[in-house]
Amino acid sequence: MVASMIEESLLITYGAKIKKYKKNEYVFKEGQKARYYYQVSSGEVKMNNFLENGKEFVQSFFNAPRSFGEPPLFSDILYPANAVATKDSEILQLEKTTFLNLLRENPDIHLKVTQAIALRLYYKAIMATEISSQEPEHCILRVLDYLKKDVYGLSGPFSFKVNLTRQQIAHLTGLRVETVIRATKSLEKKNELLIKNRKLYR
Amino acid sequence: MVASMIEESLLITYGAKIKKYKKNEYVFKEGQKARYYYQVSSGEVKMNNFLENGKEFVQSFFNAPRSFGEPPLFSDILYPANAVATKDSEILQLEKTTFLNLLRENPDIHLKVTQAIALRLYYKAIMATEISSQEPEHCILRVLDYLKKDVYGLSGPFSFKVNLTRQQIAHLTGLRVETVIRATKSLEKKNELLIKNRKLYR
């Protein structure tokens, strides 16, 4: 179910370079022009925004072998968010024009890229609905279910060990930590979540 | 700036049919499997969800010549929202497999489709941030600016006559009508909006 992205060897063939990023280092920033196609080789990247009030909103996390930041490569738009390494990471980067050539010359890969973007749009559509719904518990379950099913391909009850802190869930949902803590407890009571020494299972 | 979609003549060549929908008629419903590629020929379609409490959330409006509902054609996912004609409309529909063939045989068009999806993802990312921000005024301005710039390609101040009711804006932002009414008035005072006999200009 994880949209497997472009083979690293193929990217290298086309001249992609592996860049190393330290934890908390920026890959790109909101408002910049897109110059490269990025694909996580190791580590983890998050895309985020900082709101007026200084609060962080996390669009999504990206692990190997997922790509990120493609949309502005296709349209004449600027990055709508920052990309930051959340761990020491290695990221493949390929020049925009070379990337577009790669797609032109490899229709199957183009289709995979489209698939990956389509899946992210699907996720965003769901999250927009949930965030607008003003129902914290439901909203949290949706993020977790999305990760469980669409990202990690799991299905059994409580088979998904959530590797996110309450704070990270808060950033993904636009809620506050305290609200997430209280909501997850309430969800445990309702048997929607399992909490085993502080870790969430869904 | 409006991503021009696939030429109608080409779609017809590939066997697309024009279907007529009455106002308020459903094109597809949440949870269904995707069977067709859809492109508005005339009229207007909206995609929406109904929340637990019966409230409507509108993902987006689609006018000619925009396509909608593609993401589930690429992945093994179900429609995350309903598609409803908001006016009497004519909509081109093309079988999923034929559509995918069309893309394979026409790389330039595949690229255009990818562009259109990428642009929608960009919009969703921005809206998710805004909706999460809990700042109604800012959120409203963002929807309007998106429509003004990215959909209609306008740029002068107050050059965009907003053809949405306060209620429609509410549905797009997840706010309540009363909040939108109060927020737009406040925005007029701050010179961010113009209100000329009840119509909004941005």
Next chain:
DNA sequence: TGAATTTTATGATTTGAATCATAAGGCATT
């Protein structure tokens, strides 16, 4: 190992959008 930071936790208070109530102005339909 110990210090510093982050995470989880919980209670009290505030706040602002939702909700409720009501009404007038527009618009479409007959």
Next chain:
DNA sequence: AATGCCTTATGATTCAAATCATAAAATTCA
């Protein structure tokens, strides 16, 4: 022209999440 529906409008009230405060547990890291 009359009817009814939708939109805009505004004030009063409610309510739930944000905020504030505080602290213990866990993790990171020097």
